[in-house]
Amino acid sequence: MRQLRTEFSDKGWTTSSINRLLMKFRDKGTVDRRQRSDRPRSARTDENIDQVNGMVLSEEDQPRTHSTVCEISRKRGIPKSSVVHVIRKDLQLKCFKRQCAQELTKVNHTAHKLLLKKFCQFATDFIFFTDEKVFTVASTVKEL
Numbered sequence: 089m090r091q092l093r094t095e096f097s098d099k100g101w102t103t104s105s106i107n108r109l110l111m112k113f114r115d116k117g118t119v120d121r122r123q124r125s126d127r128p129r130s131a132r133t134d135e136n137i138d139q140v141n142g143m144v145l146s147e148e149d150q151p152r153t154h155s156t157v158c159e160i161s162r163k164r165g166i167p168k169s170s171v172v173h174v175i176r177k178d179l180q181l182k183c184f185k186r187q188c189a190q191e192l193t194k195v196n197h198t199a200h201k202l203l204l205k206k207f208c209q210f211a212t213d214f215i216f217f218t219d220e221k222v223f224t225v226a227s228t229v230k231e232l
Contacts, residue, residue, distance in 0.1 A: 089107075137179070
């Protein structure tokens, strides 16, 4: 065992791990891992992946014809979590929920434009506005 540890010092083997390996070889005749009894895929099959792909994306000439995760789950008869796994892992897409947004008034629209002019073009892609706090383009100054 010392000879194995010195010869393969870069592996970081311990005496107990070498003993376990030798006992496994003596008992089973091999050191290969045993075959797992994995449950076969039932929801993430190739057929379901193709079906979900067709339902989750809108056609270019027909916008807003896509289905939601709940609708796909109901139509295909597979769990919502499996639909999300197909979308994320197999199709490599992200699920977003539609949100209602407040329309900007003309005053807010011009204020946004003035504010965006202060930043360079590539930085404005990462800026978004919320209604959490009222903002102005000019800074406020307190008078004493």
